[in-house]
Amino acid sequence: MSEFSHVSVLRNEAVEALKIFPGGVYLDGTAGGGGHSYEIASRLGAEGRLISLDRDEAAVAAASARLADFPNAEVVRANYENFDRVLDERGIALVDGILLDIGVSSPQIDEAERGFSYMHDGPLDMRMDRDESLSAADIIADYPADELTRIFREYGEERFAKRIADRIVREREKAPIGTTLQLAKIVEQAVPAAKKRDGHPAKRVFQALRIECNRELDILSNTVDRMIGRLAPGGRLAIITFHSLEDRIVKQAFRTQEDPCTCPPDFPVCVCGKVSAGRVVTRKPVVPTEEECKANPRAASAKLRVFEKKQQ
Ligand SMILES: C[S@@+](CC[C@H](N)C(=O)[O-])C[C@H]1O[C@@H](n2cnc3c(N)ncnc32)[C@H](O)[C@@H]1O
Missing domain, CATH: 3.40.50.150 (Vaccinia Virus protein VP39)
Incomplete structure (x- = not known):
């Protein structure tokens, strides 16, 4: 480490x-x-x-x-x-x-294998305590679209929360979403190009997932x-x-x-x-x-x- x-x-x-x-x-x-x-x-x-x-x-x-x-x-x-x-x-x-x-410490964000960062490829983990069972991948795999929408909107203040949640649900039916970059790409594709503001849209979605995952x-x-x-x-x-x-x-x-x-x-x-x-x-x-x-x-x-x- x-x-x-x-x-x-x-x-x-x-x-x-x-x-x-x-x-x-x-x-x-x-x-x-x-x-x-x-x-x-x-x-x-x-x-x-x-x-x-x-x-x-x-x-x-x-x-x-x-x-x-x-x-x-x-x-x-x-x-x-x-x-x-x-x-x-x-x-x-x-x-x-x-x-x-x-909140998070810098190593939690910077180490790819912790899965907190949309910029480094790693498993979609985000657990601060790795003895806890719920990971970000579980949330992405199991939460219904309206729950995903709620957490992206409330915890990430993401205005395209519903579009992103619907896209995730469609994509996970085709193949499991297990890595950070996979999710970042799906989020990016869900947000209309003309509406991308304040940096990468995955930033807000990742923040929301982290807050949910760690309660x-x-x-x-x-x-x-x-x-x-x-x-x-x-x-x-x-x-x-x-x-x-x-x-x-x-x-x-x-x-x-x-x-x-x-x-x-x-x-x-x-x-x-x-x-x-x-x-x-x-x-x-x-x-x-x-x-x-x-x-x-x-x-x-x-x-x-x-x-x-x-x-x-
Ligand atoms: C911003 S960092 C703290 C940095 C610290 N004050 C320093 O000066 O180095 C936040 C830390 O809080 C921990 N943390 C977050 N929620 C926690 C919780 N519910 N119980 C215990 N630790 C928690 C994280 O694992 C992380 O290491």
Whole structure:
């Protein structure tokens, strides 16, 4: 396997947002190459603790190597949706900060055999965790046309979603679609030549398949509230997203955690009894500087939002 090389996005901004103090306990839910984890670990002091998770075994190996000099940092292969279990197993009740930097790492995209890229030929895989059973090829082979249309439209914002889905269904009746370039070609043929905008049309379809294959939106929606629940007083949750649907989930969840009251607006006092968990630190998301985007074009769509648990 080639060297694991991923440039951390919004590295300083995200790590600063966590307000790390020596002796604190931190969780990085998406270790990747360990870039953010390294910055956290360097600020912990001897008494602090860092638990870093990733569902991808190549990332776990890379992050473990990167953090080898920090005895108080541990990398665990786990889906961040199961972070509760990982903390419970270690007897950790509350943490002082949590970071999520969701999406894919550069090696996942760049290594042809992972099947994430429409530019390199490889098996149509796209599983971040290769122990999971559902691959992108299974989705392409088995989903009915209207489900394919929905995911291309919702997760890829693809306006020719139906045409592409219908074309896939016709092609798969002739022969199985098992490789990335096979699919990229079918997508390209389905989109009218005059309407090709914003680069290769397969880009959006591949993004949609990746999100579906790895249940990325469901996992995020299921986890944000529980993560806030597990923060110590004053603790912070920082989340970097790369897709507008992800950002919307985070924005909405943070807003509801800040103001969960469900009483009608004309009630003079709150009777629903729901209490705020804390405050949204970032009214507007933090985005990368122009300089960062120039140096690393993959940072361009990143948005960082931060929530702070209230002091008791
Ligand atoms: C953008 S990279 C993280 C990069 C990292 N912050 C760094 O500085 O190197 C995203 C990582 O999150 C992992 N990931 C995505 N969804 C996950 C999930 N539900 N649970 C655990 N890891 C996940 C991916 O495997 C990938 O390695």
